[in-house]
Amino acid sequence: DSGVTQTPKHLITATGQRVTLRCSPRSGDLSVYWYQQSLDQGLQFLIQYYNGEERAKGNILERFSAQQFPDLHSELNLSSLELGDSALYFCASSVRDRGSPLHFGNGTRLTVT
Amino acid sequence: AQKITQTQPGMFVQEKEAVTLDCTYDTSDQSYGLFWYKQPSSGEMIFLIYQGSYDEQNATEGRYSLNFQKARKSANLVISASQLGDSAMYFCAMREGLGNRDDKIIFGKGTRLHILP
Numbered sequence: 001d002s003g004v005t006q007t008p009k010h011l012i013t014a015t016g017q018r019v020t021l022r023c024s025p026r027s028g029d030l031s032v033y034w035y036q037q038s039l040d041q042g043l044q045f046l047i048q049y050y051n052g053e054e055r056a057k058g059n060i061l062e063r064f065s066a067q068q069f070p071d072l073h074s075e076l077n078l079s080s081l082e083l084g085d086s087a088l089y090f091c092a093s094s095v096r097d098r099g100s101p102l103h104f105g106n107g108t109r110l111t112v113t
Numbered sequence: 114a115q116k117i118t119q120t121q122p123g124m125f126v127q128e129k130e131a132v133t134l135d136c137t138y139d140t141s142d143q144s145y146g147l148f149w150y151k152q153p154s155s156g157e158m159i160f161l162i163y164q165g166s167y168d169e170q171n172a173t174e175g176r177y178s179l180n181f182q183k184a185r186k187s188a189n190l191v192i193s194a195s196q197l198g199d200s201a202m203y204f205c206a207m208r209e210g211l212g213n214r215d216d217k218i219i220f221g222k223g224t225r226l227h228i229l230p
Contacts (some may be wrong), residue, residue, distance in 0.1 A: 007226075008224050028149060033218065035220075040223040041222070042204065042220050042221060042223050043158075043204065043220040045217065045218070045220075048217070056217050058217075088156060090158065093159075094218075099146055099163060099165055100146075101148050101160040101163055102160070102206075102218055103160070104150075104157065104158035104159075104160075106156070107156055107157070107158075109156075
């Protein structure tokens, strides 16, 4: 158990809809990262937060947004969903140290129909 | 530009043999970290091993070792005495930008390893 909790595990929704994915980081970790993994693809970095502040942005679409709250949990909002948004979305947390690995949640599998 | 390159999309290895998964990276940072993760078919991401750019010795964790060649910018994962349970996708990752505002961790596209009985 990595200590990172992601909800929900599975999400099925229709095109055009909006969903929110939730992540609770490991106790003590201030950094939260979001990644997207499409079928048989690598992990695409979306966005990173550190102690509530956005720190780095990757290939995140304008239809997607995220935030980290004072209690350090984070939410990823996906709107105007398209079929191509179907993917496994991972949240990971870490301390801010080069030797610290990312600890991943089990992911949210999003299916857009 | 690709920062992490894993040139082997797929590999087939006989059980009990050693296997080397290749990873090359590109960074201008002096301080960075390299990681390997395993993703079995169940989907979770499992941290395997870490190598720091200033570490002089290659990292080892049980059957996993990291062959770090800094001048060549390579960080290959070696799995000794492979087991059927090692069949999975393996990702190489790099953490750079530490000390800056943006602390990015970039993943390669992965290598799918199949262990044959």
